[in-house]
Amino acid sequence: MRKFLVLQLARLGDLLQSKRLVLSLMEEGEAHLAVDSSLASLASVIYPQAVIHALPAHAGNLREAETLILAREACAGLVAVGFERVYNLNRSSLNLVLAGLFEPERVSGYRLDRGQPLSSTWSKLGERWTRKRRASPLNLMDFWAFFHPSPLPPERVNPVPEAGRASGQAVGVVMAGQAARRSLPPALLVRILEALFAARKGPEFIFLGGRAEGEIARRLLRSLPGKIQGKTRDLTGRTSLEDLPEILGGLDLLLTPDTGLMHLAAHLGVPIMAFFLSSAWAWETGPYGLGHLVWQAVSPCSPCLENASCSQDLDCLRGLKEADWPGLLAGIGFENADLRESGGLSLLRSGLDPLGAVYRGPDPEREERAAARALLAEFLNLAQPAGLSIPEHISAGLLAENDWLLPEYLEIL
């Protein structure tokens, strides 16, 4: 049987965004995933058909000797499998070192060739468009999927959220995003929950988050009217990673500023209403599938670098703060949401096209993004949208000279 390895040592969201590639490989043989030890058991639940290899990538509490022993064991296990092809999805030093276990000719993505880190042409294209993130043409799930020459059609990646489920009564509320600036301020979240409670005629709220979010949840709960408090369960700090699929799977809607849980919900077919602030940008890492909703901050400074201090007085929150939430949520349905932009905030709905995820709604970079997607479709030998011309600055920005000047780059993946 043909065997393939995906090296994915990053976080939960990245593990889930590798899904289109992993499923594509499963169609051809046995897919293996090398993941951080903390995600190994959840990875087995997400990809029950795949073989999971655990590495102590983020186990900072281990002793050095333990890390070495575990890493050597895992490396020996990887080498013993005899992979036909290895997909190294990240340029991180840990990933590159692992890629060094294999002949560079067998590695797609980021490889180590005679000790020299090298990126494939497709990886380089990805690096180029991240220089102008605002006009990012491809979702990360699709970028990774196209390391495979003919990935699975996008509609086969995640289940379609069940019609009508989004109006259901169990609403998960994720307390915080990966960084503080991605999270909704508690007072704002109170307004949104009150509006949703009214619009949905009293659903049950389930607060989700780690132990660190427990205090936020308790304060939030105290700020909510008694009728909502009575219908709220606070699970912050009480769930393990392994519990999450079951908990999320039972939801009718997930409200989240966090992309990790969002991708897990999308994987399970749970309708999503996501809040993308600060560095979060739907066109890069938005929910994958049909009909999810994203409130995307589109102020001129978006998306920003979340580790740089904000010089814009958190302008990305302005639209959320000014919004008339009762009015916005009163009639909102996942089929008929009024996709619009107001106060630097766009409401987007996820969709799919032959390349992958698209986000319909007010897009500040619509033309540039469309042209870049057309260029990528041509590059990948997919059907192009008809009648779209590609401005030179876009083609020159994405296709660099050494893509076509050096024979070694003809192997694009």
Place this chain on the structure above:
Amino acid sequence: MIRVLVVLPFYGGSLPVGRFCVEALRDNGCLVDVFEAPAFYPAFQALKGLKVRQDRLDFLENSYLRVVGEAVLAQADRFQPDLILALAQAPLGIPTLKRLKSAGIPTAMWFVEDYRLFTYWRVFAPHYDIFAVIQKEPFLEELAKAGVRGAFYLPLAAQPSLHRPLELTTTEKRSFGADLSFMGAGYPNRRLAFRRLTAYNFKIWGTEWEGEAALAGCLQMEGRRISPEETVRIFNAAKINLNLHSGTRREEAVTHGDFVNPRTFEIAACGAFQLVDRRTLMPELFADGELAVFDSLEELTDKIEHALAHPEERAAMAGRARERVLREHTYAHRMRVLLEFAAALPGWPRPRTDSGLAAELANLPGDLRNGLAELLQSLELPPATDFETLIAALRSRSGVLSPLECALLFLDEWRKQYRV
């Protein structure tokens, strides 16, 4: 463990010397990485095939040399050497040397050239922290006047792993054997001197002998470049190895110059006999009775006759010369002197952070400990090597990683995230 990055020249006589330095530095317990400038040379040569105006060619060559300089800087940044050793003609321009200085990496050049012929030393010598030369006064004084602080005399040497007595096969003896043999380039003084020796069983090896009809019958292998391995066979096979130091003036066959060429040490290390022209710096390197020396062409002819008639004298003298070289004149000796000189630089070597990881790794389970010991051995590192040195050695290595090598590099990256 001291780390040295050796920057080789594109090509030429100092290239094999550079490679001997690499081996000798390792023999001195250093961790050595090599900048392989010869790999960059074909592209540089290709520029000369463009047939463009000289100013365009200059521009292109300078641009390319800048790229090569950047490549040296990148390698130095990765390897973090305690010292960069450049051989004469190494592609290190002044901007590169300045940037290395500002990065706090000391640079040394071993200028294995005749300063009277290669006068460009004036330009770059002041930019090196150490400038080792094969001549003494007045060169050292000239260097001091030019503002060079770290100049010192470091004569050439032999590399005993290559330059050694060999048991030659019958075929090799037939191919390389001769009563008289000379291995080297056809400088004008040699052409003049050797014309009078054609009556002997005389073989000449090496390049740049074109147009010398009188010696055409002596020239071997159509004057092609001879490899170091072939050279050793030539030295071993000849009854008498002629060693006439190069000179550019046709009318002066014996130049009575100062420095002693590498051939002197190499022939001696092979345990082979040589007749060598006298040099002013020779007495402190070899004693009477260790080398057969001549001062004139007349004396050369006399000594050839004598040596051919007295094989036992030849063997005894060759044996003494070899002993002297092994005792004092190997590249390992030279590199030890260089390192001692470097040790006098203020604050050299810069202290490195020792993770203390070696102690923890000593308590690994048996199979892993054995694997680590084998890996250190394969990297030619001592058992007590610190973790940082082991990682630097692994990163200098090419090829697919073994699980243990990968795990060690993985641990290094992991430590950068969680410990450092």
